[in-house]
Structures are given as structure tokens and as C-alpha cells.
Amino acid sequence: EPEVTQTPSHQVTQMGQEVILRCVPISNHLYFYWYRQILGQKVEFLVSFYNNEISEKSEIFDDQFSVERPDGSNFTLKIRSTKLEDSAMYFCASSRDSSGNTIYFGEGSWLTVV
Amino acid sequence: GQSLEQPSEVTAVEGAIVQINCTYQTSGFYGLSWYQQHDGGAPTFLSYNALDGLEETGRFSSFLSRSDSYGYLLLQELQMKDSASYFCAVKEQGFQKLVFGTGTRLLVSP
Numbered sequence: 023e024p025e026v027t028q029t030p031s032h033q034v035t036q037m038g039q040e041v042i043l044r045c046v047p048i049s050n051h052l053y054f055y056w057y058r059q060i061l062g063q064k065v066e067f068l069v070s071f072y073n074n075e076i077s078e079k080s081e082i083f084d085d086q087f088s089v090e091r092p093d094g095s096n097f098t099l100k101i102r103s104t105k106l107e108d109s110a111m112y113f114c115a116s117s118r119d120s121s122g123n124t125i126y127f128g129e130g131s132w133l134t135v136v
Numbered sequence: 137g138q139s140l141e142q143p144s145e146v147t148a149v150e151g152a153i154v155q156i157n158c159t160y161q162t163s164g165f166y167g168l169s170w171y172q173q174h175d176g177g178a179p180t181f182l183s184y185n186a187l188d189g190l191e192e193t194g195r196f197s198s199f200l201s202r203s204d205s206y207g208y209l210l211l212q213e214l215q216m217k218d219s220a221s222y223f224c225a226v227k228e229q230g231f232q233k234l235v236f237g238t239g240t241r242l243l244v245s246p
Contacts, residue, residue, distance in 0.1 A: 053232065064223065065179060067233035078232045113178060123169050123186075123227055125234055127178040 024048045026128035028114050034134045035104055043099045043131045045114030054097045055115040055125065056089065058082070065113065071097065072120070104135045138162035140224050140237030147243045148214055156209045156240045158224035165226040168200045168207045169234070174220045179236075182222075183209065211242070219244045 027046045035041050047054050056068040069079040071089055088100045097116075101108055111130040118124075140160040148154040158168065167186035171179040185191050185200035185207060197210040211218055224237040 055232075055234075057234075064239050065173075065236045067235065070232040072232075080233065120232060121166060121227070123167055123184050123234075124181050127180070129178045 024050075026114055026116055026126050028112075028128035028131050030131055031129065032132045032134070034136060037106060037135055038103050041101045041104055041108075041133060043101075043112050043114070043133070045097045045099070045128055046095050047097055047114065047116035048118075048126055049095070051116035051118050051126070053077075053117045053120060054089075054091070055117075056099045057113045057115060057127070058110040059113065059130075060110045068099075068112075101133075104133075106135050109133060109135045138165075138226060138228060138235045140226065140235065142222075142224060142237045142240045144238070145241045145243065147245065149245050150214055150216060152214050153210065153212045154214060154242065156211070156222050156224075156242065158207045158209075158237050160205050160207075160224070160226060160237070162226055162228055162235070164229040166229060167226070168198070169225045169227075170196075170198050170209045171223045171225060171236070172220050173223065173239075179223060214244050216244050216246070218242060 029044045054071040057065050059065045067080050069083045070077045086102050090098050113130045114128045115125045169184045170182040173179045183198035190199045195212045200207040221239045221241050223239045225234045
């Protein structure tokens with residue numbers, strides 16, 4: 023069964039450093055997402071991406087965040103200058119269409135900012 | 137904005153039936169989804185109700201009542217592996233983001 027894959031599974035970084043989280047969405051999906059989950063809390067939407075541009079973003083997704091699809095398979099989330107409060111599990115997800123009721127999540131990248 | 141409230145924790149024994157409720161405040165949404173998340177794992181899609189009524193998928197069923205702004209997930213013949221967090225979620229019309237509920241931690245004991 024096709025799946026969303028993410029790397030790294032866990033990254034520790036110092037405050038102020040740049041981080042890039044990588045994702046390979048399911049190949050025939052057209053909509054890509056990043057969500058995050060702070061430990062013990064609910065899953066929160068960050069950004070959606072379609073047709074090589076951001077289609078929607080939340081208030082969490084400020085200027086420190088950016089997304090890119092550098093080639094036909096990868097989808098990346100960059101945090102330019104990490105803060106302690108960026109520590110969370112970051113989930114990449116994809117869906118075939120915009121209804122998005124069935125979204126397929128990757129296993130997540132656990133980011134720890136120290 | 138949208139809000140989806142769930143009980144924080146539910147406990148049950150193996151073989152039992154448990155119902156996880158979700159009450160929401162939102163408008164014009166496509167339907168109600170349910171996701172399962174084991175500790176340290178990814179949310180996994182379980183069920184979706186586009187229309188009012190009951191949807192059954194094996195041991196899991198989900199119900200939606202738009203008039204009551206309420207839905208639930210019903211898990212039957214509980215197994216130890218069902219111990220996980222369960223989230224309801226909605227996607228409002230005109231938006232692409234999926235908004236998750238507060239989550240319910242289900243603990244299944246022998």
C-alpha cells in the first residue's frame with residue numbers, strides 16, 4: 023500500500039538554527055500538507071500546497087516557515103530560525119483531491135529544539 | 137472558528153463496546169472524519185460521514201447528526217490494540233485544512 027514517507031524521524035537542533043524536514047507524498051496525490059502536534063496536544067494544520075503553490079496556511083505558519091516542492095517527488099518544510107516552542111512532531115500528509123476528508127499521514131518527524 | 141470537543145479519556149475492557157463522542161461548532165462542513173493515533177505514530181483514517189446516519193466499517197461505526205452538531209465513533213469487540221487516541225475532524229467548505237478535535241485517549245484493559 024502506498025504511503026507517505028518522512029525524514030528524518032527525529033532531529034535535535036539548537037535554537038536559531040535552520041531545519042528542513044522532508045517528505046515524499048503518495049505519488050498520485052495532488053494536495054500536500056504539513057501538520058504539527060505538540061506533545062500531548064491535538065494535531066494542528068500548518069499549510070496546504072497545490073499546483074506548486076501554497077493554497078492555505080494557518081496563523082502558525084509565519085515568515086519563519088516555508089514549503090517547497092523541489093522536484094516531482096519531494097515536499098519540504100523549512101523552519102528558518104527555530105525557537106523552543108517549535109519542538110513538536112511534524113506530520114506531512116497528502117490527499118488525492120481537495121475534499122481532503124481522507125488524508126494520508128506520514129509517520130512524522132520529531133523535532134526537538136534545545 | 138471551529139471547535140470540536142471530545143472526552144479526554146475513556147476506559148473499557150477487552151470485548152466491550154465503547155462510544156467516543158464529538159460535539160462541534162462549525163458551519164458548512166463537508167462531513168465528519170475519525171482518525172486513530174497510536175502513541176508516537178501517525179494519525180490513520182478510520183471513517184467518514186458525509187451524511188447523517190451510521191456508517192459501518194468492520195468493528196468500527198461512526199454516526200453523524202448535523203442537526204445536533206454531534207457525532208460519535210463506536211468501537212465494538214474491543215481489543216488491546218485499540219488502545220490509542222481517537223480524533224474527530226472536519227473540513228469546512230471552502231477550506232482545505234482539516235481541523236481536529238481535542239482527542240480521546242482510549243485505554244483497553246484485559
